[in-house]
Amino acid sequence: MGRAARPTVYTVADRAQVSVATVSRALAAPEKVSEATRLRVLEAIDALGYVPHGAARSLAADAHRAHGLVLPELVGPYYSDLLLGYEREAATGGDAVVLALAGGDDLAAKVLRIAGSVDGIVVMGASALPRAALAAIRELVPVLGLTGGAGQGLEVIGTRNLDSSRELTQHLVEHGRNRLVFVGDPDLAEDIQARYRGFCEALQPHAPEPVRVEPSEAAGVEVAERLLAGELDADGLVCANDELALGVIVTLTARGCDVPGDVAVVGWDDVMAARYVQPSLTTVRQPVADLGATAARRLREHIAAFRAGQLPPGPAPDRLMTSVIYRRSCGCTSDPSKEQEHR
Amino acid sequence: MGRAARPTVYTVADRAQVSVATVSRALAAPEKVSEATRLRVLEAIDALGYVPHGAARSLAADAHRAHGLVLPELVGPYYSDLLLGYEREAATGGDAVVLALAGGDDLAAKVLRIAGSVDGIVVMGASALPRAALAAIRELVPVLGLTGGAGQGLEVIGTRNLDSSRELTQHLVEHGRNRLVFVGDPDLAEDIQARYRGFCEALQPHAPEPVRVEPSEAAGVEVAERLLAGELDADGLVCANDELALGVIVTLTARGCDVPGDVAVVGWDDVMAARYVQPSLTTVRQPVADLGATAARRLREHIAAFRAGQLPPGPAPDRLMTSVIYRRSCGCTSDPSKEQEHR
DNA sequence: CTGTTAGCGCATTCAA
DNA sequence: TTGAATGCGCTAACAG
Numbered sequence: 001m002g003r004a005a006r007p008t009v010y011t012v013a014d015r016a017q018v019s020v021a022t023v024s025r026a027l028a029a030p031e032k033v034s035e036a037t038r039l040r041v042l043e044a045i046d047a048l049g050y051v052p053h054g055a056a057r058s059l060a061a062d063a064h065r066a067h068g069l070v071l072p073e074l075v076g077p078y079y080s081d082l083l084l085g086y087e088r089e090a091a092t093g094g095d096a097v098v099l100a101l102a103g104g105d106d107l108a109a110k111v112l113r114i115a116g117s118v119d120g121i122v123v124m125g126a127s128a129l130p131r132a133a134l135a136a137i138r139e140l141v142p143v144l145g146l147t148g149g150a151g152q153g154l155e156v157i158g159t160r161n162l163d164s165s166r167e168l169t170q171h172l173v174e175h176g177r178n179r180l181v182f183v184g185d186p187d188l189a190e191d192i193q194a195r196y197r198g199f200c201e202a203l204q205p206h207a208p209e210p211v212r213v214e215p216s217e218a219a220g221v222e223v224a225e226r227l228l229a230g231e232l233d234a235d236g237l238v239c240a241n242d243e244l245a246l247g248v249i250v251t252l253t254a255r256g257c258d259v260p261g262d263v264a265v266v267g268w269d270d271v272m273a274a275r276y277v278q279p280s281l282t283t284v285r286q287p288v289a290d291l292g293a294t295a296a297r298r299l300r301e302h303i304a305a306f307r308a309g310q311l312p313p314g315p316a317p318d319r320l321m322t323s324v325i326y327r328r329s330c331g332c333t334s335d336p337s338k339e340q341e342h343r
Numbered sequence: 344m345g346r347a348a349r350p351t352v353y354t355v356a357d358r359a360q361v362s363v364a365t366v367s368r369a370l371a372a373p374e375k376v377s378e379a380t381r382l383r384v385l386e387a388i389d390a391l392g393y394v395p396h397g398a399a400r401s402l403a404a405d406a407h408r409a410h411g412l413v414l415p416e417l418v419g420p421y422y423s424d425l426l427l428g429y430e431r432e433a434a435t436g437g438d439a440v441v442l443a444l445a446g447g448d449d450l451a452a453k454v455l456r457i458a459g460s461v462d463g464i465v466v467m468g469a470s471a472l473p474r475a476a477l478a479a480i481r482e483l484v485p486v487l488g489l490t491g492g493a494g495q496g497l498e499v500i501g502t503r504n505l506d507s508s509r510e511l512t513q514h515l516v517e518h519g520r521n522r523l524v525f526v527g528d529p530d531l532a533e534d535i536q537a538r539y540r541g542f543c544e545a546l547q548p549h550a551p552e553p554v555r556v557e558p559s560e561a562a563g564v565e566v567a568e569r570l571l572a573g574e575l576d577a578d579g580l581v582c583a584n585d586e587l588a589l590g591v592i593v594t595l596t597a598r599g600c601d602v603p604g605d606v607a608v609v610g611w612d613d614v615m616a617a618r619y620v621q622p623s624l625t626t627v628r629q630p631v632a633d634l635g636a637t638a639a640r641r642l643r644e645h646i647a648a649f650r651a652g653q654l655p656p657g658p659a660p661d662r663l664m665t666s667v668i669y670r671r672s673c674g675c676t677s678d679p680s681k682e683q684e685h686r
Numbered sequence: 687c688t689g690t691t692a693g694c695g696c697a698t699t700c701a702a
Numbered sequence: 703t704t705g706a707a708t709g710c711g712c713t714a715a716c717a718g
Binding site: 037 | 687688689690691693694695696
């Protein structure tokens with residue numbers, strides 16, 4: 001014996017003594033239905049436990065009412081906020097979020113897979129997409145880059161990495177550091193690249209080559225060891241993210257090296273641990289939830305334009321403002337109470 | 344001038360000189376199509392940039408090939424791993440993930456919204472769902488609880504909070520703590536409840552009432568202040584999660600209270616900061632990615648059974664094993680090298 | 687304000 | 703191995 005058949009518009013229409021069109025209207029445009037009938041319909045819907053079939057609706061309305069969100073398979077606290085911001089804004093606009101996490105060459109496949117089920121896609125880590133695949137997808141739905149993707153010709157939603165990096169670096173310079181080194185591989189992501197560029201600009205006319213490592217704690221530990229071994233010379237490390245910086249700091253301090261006395265260390269993201277490590281980490285905070293919301297909002301605009309027929313959807317949003325959180329690891333905050341503000 | 348019309352099975356069929364049925368087969372059951380025609384079809388698909396329309400496919404096949412994943416609007420590092428594990432497993436099974444973040448009373452609405460577009464739903468924080476809404480949804484698709492939801496009659500995928508809590512508490516007892524207090528509100532979530540139960544069991548025959556606060560850093564700070572003010576008496580705090588524990592630790596140590604000397608503090612989740620705080624935090628690590636994967640896998644089973652006609656899908660998976668990570672805050676790890684293992 | 691009707695794009699019978 | 707035809711559940715004209 002199977003379950004009761006799923007109620008459909010017809011089932012509801014029957015019970016409410018109306019036509020299916022009226023049921024549809026009662027849901028989509030209540031004002032186009034008389035009070036009385038609308039109530040009857042709603043009663044029927046409630047009584048039958050009717051839930052519209054999403055696919056049928058999408059097919060008929062020629063709109064999925066869903067956004068694709070493609071993120072790299074990285075972990076980190078960063079994501080929770082990003083998702084929160086994105087999902088909220090998407091939901092506000094009536095859109096669901098189809099999430100795809102991609103780690104390698106399955107990226108293209110996954111994106112194609114969801115491309116058939118969403119009205120538009122936001123991709124973080126778009127650089128890993130084969131040009132051909134991206135082109136095919138963009139034929140179908142608008143695609144936005146998150147944090148990067150300019151290299152793929154995408155409009156990108158991101159933060160002001162250049163500015164924050166310049167500020168951070170300049171700050172270190174002004175406080176007497178003159179053997180600064182950037183830790184992180186600019187080729188790994190566009191935002192890291194921008195951070196390195198800002199670093200270079202602040203160090204005009206010549207900045208040293210970056211230490212090309214992955215943005216992880218483990219890599220930070222390695223870098224610290226190289227420093228301790230004398231393979232690397234620096235009195236200040238501008239790290240591509242906090243994980244890296246944290247790895248550096250614990251290793252350095254554990255081995256008796258004074259941070260920030262001997263070496264200043266700064267990072268990006270303001271992860272929770274940045275406030276707990278000793279010394280606390282000077283870092284760049286990004287409006288991550290806002291970043292997500294902005295991307296969702298902007299994608300909605302793109303979708304509208306795309307459907308309306310290819311017109312470009314007005315000016316792209318500015319890159320989001322970031323703020324440097326000065327703590328102890330840069331050696332410049334003498335006032336601990338000031339630090340507390342940023343807890 | 345509009346964009347080129349989206350290619351459909353018909354477009355592809357035309358170009359490949361076959362019928363739409365063959366196109367469909369070439370994609371869904373390649374072995375049922377001759378080598379030659381299949382190649383022609385694939386060529387056409389490639390040339391036209393054809394991507395199947397997800398909604399049309401779902402409607403015709405009567406399967407969305409998508410999971411709904413509903414999470415509370417909390418933030419935290421926890422989620423990245425959970426999503427990673429879930430998405431991977433879902434993708435492996437060919438299913439997309441529709442993510443919904445719910446913060447309040449919009450929960451029911453959101454769940455209903457996605458219920459029409461997925462084959463099954465995993466809900467974390469199901470207790471916030473009105474019974475009626477849940478019942479209606481379960482009529483439509485199978486629903487699983489993540490971390491909780493037993494109270495709503497859901498099968499739940501979770502970890503062994505009871506065991507880990509008992510172990511943690513017993514450990515503190517064995518090392519001489521005899522004024523232990525549980526920090527966190529058992530009524531806020533089933534897992535916190537289980538943690539409190541384990542705490543109580545270890546403290547047979549009578550355990551003190553819990554300090555009912557939200558599981559946040561701020562609340563931890565408050566609790567620490569109460570302790571310092573003498574409003575609370577304890578030589579050990581079993582905190583419902585790491586945020587709480589961290590808030591307690593920094594506040595206590597900043598005010599000259601010795602952790603773990605005067606008060607031992609332990610938590611749950613093993614967030615990154617747990618390793619960086621001074622003293623490092625003894626905590627419970629949960630296999631979060633595995634938790635996600637297990638939920639996805641199990642939901643798939645439920646979906647299959649549900650469609651096959653209401654049969655119960657075999658034994659539910661065991662609650663996942665957790666591991667206590669002994670660090671310094673419990674005052675029991677004398678060997679720092681041992682601690683390093685868990686970095 | 688309401689009902690009738692024609693697809694949306696695809697999978698899947700059933701014949702051939 | 704292939705094609706023709708039907709319908710999934712819904713929305714959106716179009717009539718009334």
